Amino acid sequence: MPDWQRIVRQRLAGLALDSEQARQVLEEVAGHLEEDYQSLLDKFVPEEEAAHRALKQVDDWQELKQRIESARNQETIMPKRVAQFWLPAFLTLSLSMVLLALIQRFGPNPWIAPVSGGRLRMTPVAVVYVSWLLTLPLIGAMGAYLSRRAGGSTRAVFSSIVSPVLPYLAFFLVGLPVALILDDHVAHNLMIPALFVGLSAWVIFPAIALLAGAWPVHFLASRRLASGRVAGN
Amino acid sequence: MIGTGVKKGSAELAILSVLENGPLHGYQLARRIEGQTKGALSFSLAALYPMLYRMEQRRWIRGTWETSSNGRRRRCYRITLAGKKKLSPLRDEWSELFGALRRLARVSNA
Numbered sequence: 001m002p003d004w005q006r007i008v009r010q011r012l013a014g015l016a017l018d019s020e021q022a023r024q025v026l027e028e029v030a031g032h033l034e035e036d037y038q039s040l041l042d043k044f045v046p047e048e049e050a051a052h053r054a055l056k057q058v059d060d061w062q063e064l065k066q067r068i069e070s071a072r073n074q075e076t077i078m079p080k081r082v083a084q085f086w087l088p089a090f091l092t093l094s095l096s097m098v099l100l101a102l103i104q105r106f107g108p109n110p111w112i113a114p115v116s117g118g119r120l121r122m123t124p125v126a127v128v129y130v131s132w133l134l135t136l137p138l139i140g141a142m143g144a145y146l147s148r149r150a151g152g153s154t155r156a157v158f159s160s161i162v163s164p165v166l167p168y169l170a171f172f173l174v175g176l177p178v179a180l181i182l183d184d185h186v187a188h189n190l191m192i193p194a195l196f197v198g199l200s201a202w203v204i205f206p207a208i209a210l211l212a213g214a215w216p217v218h219f220l221a222s223r224r225l226a227s228g229r230v231a232g233n
Numbered sequence: 234m235i236g237t238g239v240k241k242g243s244a245e246l247a248i249l250s251v252l253e254n255g256p257l258h259g260y261q262l263a264r265r266i267e268g269q270t271k272g273a274l275s276f277s278l279a280a281l282y283p284m285l286y287r288m289e290q291r292r293w294i295r296g297t298w299e300t301s302s303n304g305r306r307r308r309c310y311r312i313t314l315a316g317k318k319k320l321s322p323l324r325d326e327w328s329e330l331f332g333a334l335r336r337l338a339r340v341s342n343a
Contacts, residue, residue, distance in 0.1 A: 024298075025282070028259060028308050032278050035260040057278040067283035071290065 002037070002051050004030040011061040016069045025068055033057070084152035089163035092143035092210070096136060096164035103132045126197040128205070136206055137213030139164070144214035148221040161214045168202040244284050245293075246323045247274055249316050252294060258307040259285060285310060293319050 008030040015022045033054045040050035058064050104110075111128045143161035152160070176195070251257065251265050262285075263276040276284075288294045293316035296308045312320070 024308070025286075027306065029278065029282060031258075031305070031307060032260045032263075032282075036278075059279065064279045064283070067279075068286060071283045071286035 001034075001047075004034045004037070007055075008033065011058075012065050012068075015065055017072050021072060025072070080150070083150035084147050084156040085160045087150075088143040088147040088152070088157075088160040091146065092139050092161050093163045093166075095139050095142070096132075096206075099135050099139070100129060100132050103129050103135075107131050126201040128201045133205055133209050136164070136209035140210035140213030141217045142213075143210070144217040145221075148218060154218065154222075157214060157218050158211065161210050162207050164210065165203045165207045168206075172199050172203060242323050242326060243274075244276070244280070245288060246320070246327055247276075248284065248288065249293065249312055249320045249323065252310055252312040253317070253320065256309045256311040258299075258309050260307075262310065288316070291315070 005026065008026050012026060012029070015025060017025065036057065037050050037054040040053055041047065045053065107129070108131055111130050112126070140161045143163075144157050147157040147160050172195070247266050247270075248262065251262060251269070257265060259278075259281055263278075263281050267275045285294065285296070289296055289310075292313055294310045295313050296310045298306055299309045300306050
């Protein structure tokens with residue numbers, strides 16, 4: 001009897017699936033061919049002819065490989081991406097924005113940063129919501145937990161939890177330069193040091209606060225995963 | 234209105250309808266469809282497994298490995314709740330298609 005496992009393994013070599021999925025697909029396809037072959041033998045078809053007819057079910061193994069990969073992979077990538085990146089990113093962004101709005105309305109007054117010599121300038125250069133910054137580690141931890149729980153990689157975890165600062169980063173990198181070019185009034189009032197203070201207050205400090213919350217969660221989850229693997233071995 | 238996915242849906246309808254009567258593994262499923270349609274519909278291995286995997290990803294069916302009495306491992310497919318929900322609109326769509334074709338044939342024959 002032909003070694004169907006070996007035949008299928010050779011013809012579907014390089015199947016772009018994770019090792020367990022690939023093993024299952026090869027076993028299933030080989031099992032199907034074996035049953036087909038066996039049923040032909042039961043109908044008194046000679047062995048060689050039965051093997052030939054069983055294999056004839058697949059005209060193009062390369063095409064079958066691609067179709068299996070497409071069926072198994074493409075439709076799982078999106079939900080995984082959603083769970084590992086988009087959902088934590090959306091939740092951290094929404095929660096941080098809602099908290100900021102609540103703190104702006106009901107919370108303590110913000111700290112208005114002085115620019116030089118500890119003296120406050122006439123124009124406020126950076127408004128820092130300290131209470132908001134203090135809540136961000138919790139939001140970062142929540143985002144990291146959700147992303148890790150869905151099997152997110154380190155990159156997915158950290159890129160999803162910094163999403164709350166992205167609108168501000170976009171403002172400083174794109175919005176402000178565009179306004180400088182197009183609007184003379186903005187250019188007149190702008191102080192370059194204020195730009196850096198604003199960037200720190202709305203991008204760098206919040207990002208650090210989010211990462212400060214996310215890092216312990218990610219670290220603990222990675223350790224748990226590693227100890228689980230050791231136990232499994 | 235008959236959707237553009239009707240042709241593709243025919244294979245899904247066939248698989249879901251057969252699995253509605255009980256779990257089957259891939260080879261049995263292909264033979265059952267061929268037998269019940271007296272050979273009018275048949276699935277080659279190359280057509281069957283990509284379709285089963287796609288339907289599994291959509292959670293219309295669920296495959297689990299089972300070991301038969303002769304020790305052979307097989308992956309058995311079952312229709313899920315989501316699959317049962319999908320089956321009803323698919324049947325309606327196909328009824329509509331056949332109704333439309335019947336009406337068209339009558340007009341043509343008249």
